[in-house]
Ligand SMILES: Nc1ncnc2c1ncn2[C@@H]1O[C@H](COP(=O)(O)OP(=O)(O)OP(=O)(O)O)[C@@H](O)[C@H]1O
């Protein structure tokens with residue numbers, strides 16, 4: 001089998017004016033991706049397409065291999081096998097914002113950008129995530145939500161064809177998380193990257209995504225389109241039905257969700273703990 005590193009081909013999923021052959025081509029195309037650790041297959045043959053501009057959420061129990069798949073798509077794992085075609089520009093946001101403590105916020109966002117307009121673009125990205133005025137702040141002075149906004153700005157200023165998010169809101173309090181959902185949805189509508197969001201939060205997945213995947217035993221065991229209006233409400237019957245399907249696939253029993261109601265569920269339904 002061809003190693004993934006050799007097969008990783010860059011395709012700009014955002015490129016304007018694709019040729020006839022490229023029209024309709026997915027931004028991400030994954031075939032037969034495998035990853036073993038010490039002889040144990042964590043990913044046992046993943047097939048996945050993500051269309052340009054499509055928002056896909058990935059759920060799975062803790063240790064199921066979500067971050068492993070995300071790292072492979074980010075080009076950070078040379079030891080995976082299989083085939084993956086990804087856009088030539090991608091950006092990753094992790095749960096930890098990973099800002100350099102010795103660089104001011106603007107410099108963190110502009111880090112690695114080339115050209116005269118880099119700092120102006122970084123400033124515009126900060127304004128877009130609501131951090132205008134914090135350009136000269138040190139990362140240590142930001143709240144958790146602000147730091148994660150800066151991490152989003154740093155990702156978006158690179159105009160990624162693929163935005164990879166690994167539990168980006170997992171460390172935030174519930175109210176901040178709700179605000180970040182709105183911000184992320186708005187940013188994605190404006191910039192239209194293909195998105196893969198890894199999350200433990202079933203409601204977060206349904207609120208944000210066009211499609212929700214579940215990773216079980218090394219394979220994508222469920223691939224569900226979210227057929228809900230743009231304005232999504234947890235109290236909608238369809239929302240509840242999809243939540244129930246996803247929780248069942250994740251092996252979360254009724255006993256585990258008993259006593260949790262609408263709003264609480266959105267915040268606390270965490271499938272990570274085993
Ligand atoms: N570098 C590594 N060496 C050995 N084992 C690893 C390595 N990276 C991941 N694993 C193992 O692969 C499995 C999947 O890990 P991964 O981090 O992808 O899970 P996850 O679904 O993201 O979990 P969580 O929801 O807890 O973040 C785990 O059992 C983990 O211990």
Ligand SMILES: [Mg+2]
Pocket residue numbers: 066067068166
């Ligand atoms: Mg993980």
